[in-house]
Amino acid sequence: MAAHMTPDEFRAYGHQVVDWVADYWATLEQRPVLPSDPPGTVAGKLPARAPVAGEGVDAILKDLDEVVLPGVTHWQHPGFFAYFPANTSGPSVLGDLVSSGLGVQGMLWATSPAATEVETVVLDWLVGLLGLPERFLSTGAGGGVIQDSASSATLVATLAALHRASGGEWRSAGVRRRFTAYTSTQGHSSIEKAARIAGIGDGQVRAVETDEACAMRPEALRAALAADVAAGCVPAIVVATIGTTSTTAVDPLPAIAEICREYGVWLHVDAAYAGSAAVCPELRWSHAGVEFADSYCFDPHKWLLTGFDCDAFWVADRAELVQALTVLPEYLRNAASDSGAVLDYRDWQVPLGRRFRALKLWFVLRWYGEEGLRAHIRSGVAAAQWFAERVRADERFEVVAPHPFSLVCFRLRSDDGDGADEQNAALLARANASGAAYLTHTRVHGRYALRLAVGSPRTEERHVAAAWELIAGLAGEPG
Template sequence: MGSYPSEFNPVTKSLDSKEVEHLNPEDFRAKAHQVVDFIADFYKNIENYPASSQVQPGYLRTRMPQTAPDKPESLDAILKDVENDIIPGITQWVHPNFYGYFPASISSAAFLGEMLCACFNANGFSWVASPALTELEMVVMDWFAVMLRLPKCFMFSGTGGGVVQATTSEAVLVTILGARDRVLSKIGHEHAGKLVVYGSDQAHSMYNKQCKIAGIHPQNIRSIPARLEDEFALSPDTLRKFIEADVEAGLIPLFLCLTVGTTSTTAVDNINDLADLANKYNIWVHVDAAYGGNACICPEYRHFLDGIEKVDSLSLSPHKWLLCYAELCCLYVKNPSCVTNSLRTNPEYLRYKYSETDSVVSYKDWQVGTSRRFSPLRLYFVLRSYGVESLQSHIRSHIQYAITFERLVKSDGRFELVVPRRFSLVCFRLKQLNGYDASYTELLNRKLLEQVNSTGHALLTHSVVGGIYLLRFVVGSTLTEERHVIKTWEVVKELTNAILTEV
């Protein structure tokens, strides 16, 4: 039998010298203060970093050791490497000149909520596993529903309910599963291959992905073309033709995904008319309002949710525009039992006094996985720290900044708006030059986008809709002010001058 090293204690199974303290309160206090100072300085100096990372693929592997350290390293050394090696490779989503995708907004309030989430490390998969986690989530989801003026059929205080998912992808998946099993329980699982789902070709790419995960045959996923003359919203007449053709072919219409604020152009599908059509065929209607739905807390934008009482489910993401940090999506379901019947698990080791009662929510049955973080704390802190009126002002200020950029684009005859602005996204491009074809125009716009992002000053993104290549400028970063928008336009103009000089 081998002998232990002299410094090893076989009883504690640890090194007697330099023993690591996992969570000594005073040691944690000192190091946490150091990390908070690091974070505060990062935000304070955020404009000194490029908005878009300027590194090349593989850069970090050349800077990092090939193996983890054998001995503990100091926090000073770790933070130094974060500053020198990791931050340069981060696309700064919190930068005031980040205008790409849809931003993941931030706030001190949400940060504090996330700190407590990590502190408690609660796992609220069932009520008994963490009663406060379950009940706070139910309360906050109803608070948010009231802000959105949702009907009682989506609230726990009514006949429905809501749940925090990490992303819209998960929200869409669980609703498709609920819709699928609701239908198959009546007609038999042998007919699963006949199920058909519908959505605009402007719906988020995650929609097709979740349909496939749910077992929908790829040939039965209808991606319905949206047209420029409809401002890329889904046409009820076009949808009707698809549904009628499928019914005639003996297929079974199952699910319709509508969008309030598509990724490419923030197109808004007409919920009222499309839901009326879908309801005639008993189709589950889900509304993906991940971005645009947040604006609906403002009365002047609430009309985008008109007809919401006719749909089965709605999801929106406060992490995109309501200051909550990433991975916080709110899903509302009119008939929660459709989802929970599909996803329920009840092993003996999770059964307890209240598990069989209808009055107790087990959120494990509202999601794909089992474990649940205390994520609602972020939304809870934001709603209490800001109040509804301040959150409305936040949305309105971003929309006003987008209007400023829109006016600047209109003032320059070399540019055009591709679609009318909605919310805080401006879709624009260089116009087609006389004597040059559309492909050359696309080349110039690609070059402009590449050069804007390569400056590090700002980050914009692009899309292609209806065969049109366009640039996307969306205001959503918490730290953005009007001066940032104006300066970014000046950068765009300067680079445009240089590009067109070479033509």
């Protein structure tokens, strides 16, 4: 049996691995963004069973280079414009390294006080950094916690909303009410999944119509709520979005919040991508009305230089959340929890256990500071606006949705219906096959459109210019 790695060995091999990561970052621009091998290629290079005897780090790093890297989609590549960013950074990686080295299980305050208290303070820092309402601060009735993703945040918000809507009886077998959930037609798929898991059922999720800017229509929400109440349903939750996945549309929160107050419905605000923009005061217009939300979340792991997984989630009243989720077996009882003087984050999430996620966010906030984070967001917004201007200046193309942040949705102009969709899909395929850039697509008002999302810390204006030159050049080629 291979011996455990000693601290001295860890130090030596750790330097080697850090060097490997640094070299990877330094050479990213020379790599194709997407792998080109067919499915099964990586698996085919791996042995059929785990090694009997242990192997050295050199052998592992060799296979990283020869087996793993050729099959990686490079999300940190300066030419990665697909989906939304999944940023990481040096400080984030170092924070994750420390977290892994400590190996903390932070399910209770008592199991590692620092894991809980650093997280509480960092989430309070973010309230100030984003200009969020003070009711989300842990010093009052609310508070924040780190979830793994916005999908989990939506599920947790749904469970808390059900607890409120049912008067705490939603978990009882005798409760047979039909609860309903609401989001726009542009809402994230995690809302439907949360309804399934929570027992509402995806058939009880109402997709509310949107306007020309792809934002929820408040009057359509009101009509849906009224119809369900008349039919004997119990509206439980409305999920509004700041920065929808498809086009980064912003739902009108003040009007939605007023309707939610009328019907007594929990309002959750999903700002998974665009929440990071609120570090810039000039972009906080997008958060008007968030002060009325019962819960809110955004993903630092998207656009705020913090590696996956890290979703920041707040509630205005933590008691409702804890009441919905707490289960206390005897083996978890302890004096600190019984005192009521501490937060136990196990009661704020679905799983019991939790990593020391706050360390990487703490490292990032301390390294960059407010000024550094704002500079990062502003550079992405400026680059996207530059790209949109080039699209508009080319009569062959059109921008198909507002672009307040760092995503631009565009397409080739055509009146040819399905043929135009095929033409745009072919353009996207050719651009991605180049290896220099990677974009994805969506449908805006039923028509195929390309999405270019800027966000990698390694992306400069020259990379965005190169992407435009590539796309514009390919548009002139036969499909």
